[in-house]
Amino acid sequence: MNKIYVVGIGPGAYEKMTVEAAKTLESCDVIVGYTVYVDLVREHFPGKAFLTTPMRKEAERCRLAFEQAAAGKTVAMICSGDAGVYGMSGLMLEIGTEYPGVEVETICGVTAAVSGAAVLGAPLIHDFAVISLSDLLTPWEKIEKRLLLAAEADFVVCLYKPSSKKRHDYLQKACELMLRHKSPETVCGTVSQIGREGEQMCLCTLQELQGMQVDMFTTVFIGNSQTRVIDGRMVTPRGYRV
Amino acid sequence: MNKIYVVGIGPGAYEKMTVEAAKTLESCDVIVGYTVYVDLVREHFPGKAFLTTPMRKEAERCRLAFEQAAAGKTVAMICSGDAGVYGMSGLMLEIGTEYPGVEVETICGVTAAVSGAAVLGAPLIHDFAVISLSDLLTPWEKIEKRLLLAAEADFVVCLYKPSSKKRHDYLQKACELMLRHKSPETVCGTVSQIGREGEQMCLCTLQELQGMQVDMFTTVFIGNSQTRVIDGRMVTPRGYRV
Numbered sequence: 388m389n390k391i392y393v394v395g396i397g398p399g400a401y402e403k404m405t406v407e408a409a410k411t412l413e414s415c416d417v418i419v420g421y422t423v424y425v426d427l428v429r430e431h432f433p434g435k436a437f438l439t440t441p442m443r444k445e446a447e448r449c450r451l452a453f454e455q456a457a458a459g460k461t462v463a464m465i466c467s468g469d470a471g472v473y474g475m476s477g478l479m480l481e482i483g484t485e486y487p488g489v490e491v492e493t494i495c496g497v498t499a500a501v502s503g504a505a506v507l508g509a510p511l512i513h514d515f516a517v518i519s520l521s522d523l524l525t526p527w528e529k530i531e532k533r534l535l536l537a538a539e540a541d542f543v544v545c546l547y548k549p550s551s552k553k554r555h556d557y558l559q560k561a562c563e564l565m566l567r568h569k570s571p572e573t574v575c576g577t578v579s580q581i582g583r584e585g586e587q588m589c590l591c592t593l594q595e596l597q598g599m600q601v602d603m604f605t606t607v608f609i610g611n612s613q614t615r616v617i618d619g620r621m622v623t624p625r626g627y628r629v
Numbered sequence: 630m631n632k633i634y635v636v637g638i639g640p641g642a643y644e645k646m647t648v649e650a651a652k653t654l655e656s657c658d659v660i661v662g663y664t665v666y667v668d669l670v671r672e673h674f675p676g677k678a679f680l681t682t683p684m685r686k687e688a689e690r691c692r693l694a695f696e697q698a699a700a701g702k703t704v705a706m707i708c709s710g711d712a713g714v715y716g717m718s719g720l721m722l723e724i725g726t727e728y729p730g731v732e733v734e735t736i737c738g739v740t741a742a743v744s745g746a747a748v749l750g751a752p753l754i755h756d757f758a759v760i761s762l763s764d765l766l767t768p769w770e771k772i773e774k775r776l777l778l779a780a781e782a783d784f785v786v787c788l789y790k791p792s793s794k795k796r797h798d799y800l801q802k803a804c805e806l807m808l809r810h811k812s813p814e815t816v817c818g819t820v821s822q823i824g825r826e827g828e829q830m831c832l833c834t835l836q837e838l839q840g841m842q843v844d845m846f847t848t849v850f851i852g853n854s855q856t857r858v859i860d861g862r863m864v865t866p867r868g869y870r871v
Contacts, residue, residue: 477751524868626766
């Protein structure tokens with residue numbers, strides 16, 4: 388049976404890919420992906436055919452991959468981070484029903500919550516929630532409800548897609564909601580360009596975060612009530628001292 | 630400056646480690662860890678010194694690692710999954726304040742939420758919460774509150790440590806709480822021994838999950854209101870169809 392691999396390449400650097408992801412890309416004829424991600428891996432896999440589609444053409448990108456596989460090629464669809472966290476593996480399984488002769492296998496990778504946490508210190512050591520602030524496919528009311536309940540539950544919260552050109556004030560709004568249940572002194576951190584050139588991290592309080600501008604390549608971490616700064620790193624203790 | 634690497638080895642198989650993790654372990658003199666994890670990597674890194682301590686001796690294990698580093702060895706402390714998700718990187722940074730001459734660097738890995746999701750299909754495509762049912766270091770009331778609020782927020786919920794010998798009914802209790810806000814027909818999945826010999830997955834409804842017994846090596850996924858079964862895989866759509 389023909390096979391498509393949906394491969395999470397991690398944050399971007401070749402070395403942060405899993406051994407299995409690297410071997411899988413090595414074994415494929417065709418690598419399909421969003422232009423930016425293909426450019427991250429291209430130099431490491433010479434001799435492969437690369438096919439790209441722009442952002443928001445996800446369904447088109449999936450069918451492009453399936454057509455290649457149906458024609459007998461071994462195909463990898465790549466995603467940044469992990470393909471299963473706001474990635475393409477779900478859509479690939481959905482569209483896969485149109486191509487019963489092609490099997491889909493997901494090769495997992497390191498998602499930004501995990502790679503960003505390692506840069507900041509250890510913010511995700513205890514229970515956490517991951518929330519995207521993108522309202523392209525999710526009503527803002529739903530996102531707002533999740534932010535409020537996650538804050539009330541004292542989760543460490545990791546925010547993906549904290550802003551875009553059209554949504555420059557969404558992080559500010561999210562912080563306002565968090566502040567209804569979390570202290571303004573809550574330890575927060577941001578990381579951008581994780582594992583890529585220009586990687587930057589910043590520690591701040593929730594109150595300070597509310598006034599900050601970040602770009603869409605930034606991952607934001609909001610601590611729980613126990614999160615502290617230790618030697619310049621953001622650390623959530625493993626357990627609650629009761 | 631002497632250096633300790635805190636390395637997430639992923640679910641267990643060598644190939645699911647990042648390239649960076651494999652290179653780091655290769656470069657170290659000493660590999661420290663919980664006995665079970667050391668046994669998973671031992672064969673791939675011949676010639677290294679391996680030091681182990683049993684479960685629940687975490688602080689002792691950290692100091693063992695720091696003592697080796699302070700003595701001039703290059704040391705890796707290994708964790709299963711990612712070191713930053715219920716792992717050792719937080720405690721290492723805390724205890725690191727006692728050893729100012731030793732620098733701690735975290736090498737990220739694939740945590741069970743991500744590796745388990747890839748086995749089941751694509752359950753974590755949208756916002757999710759990760760909750761451990763272990764009440765060794767966290768009061769049960771806190772866990773209960775998080776479960777309820779996560780269910781109310783319609784998060785996909787991933788449960789770590791769903792049971793132990795002393796806590797055989799905790800998964801059942803968690804399902805009862807989830808059922809206050811989620812439908813009994815909610816799509817759920819369990820994965821055990823991810824990426825190891827004997828890997829097993831199971832799809833079921835939330836009502837069925839409530840009656841199941843799972844072991845502590847199992848990771849449990851409870852879908853959101855949109856999660857469906859597609860061709861035998863658990864899939865959460867990327868967006869809400871509004």
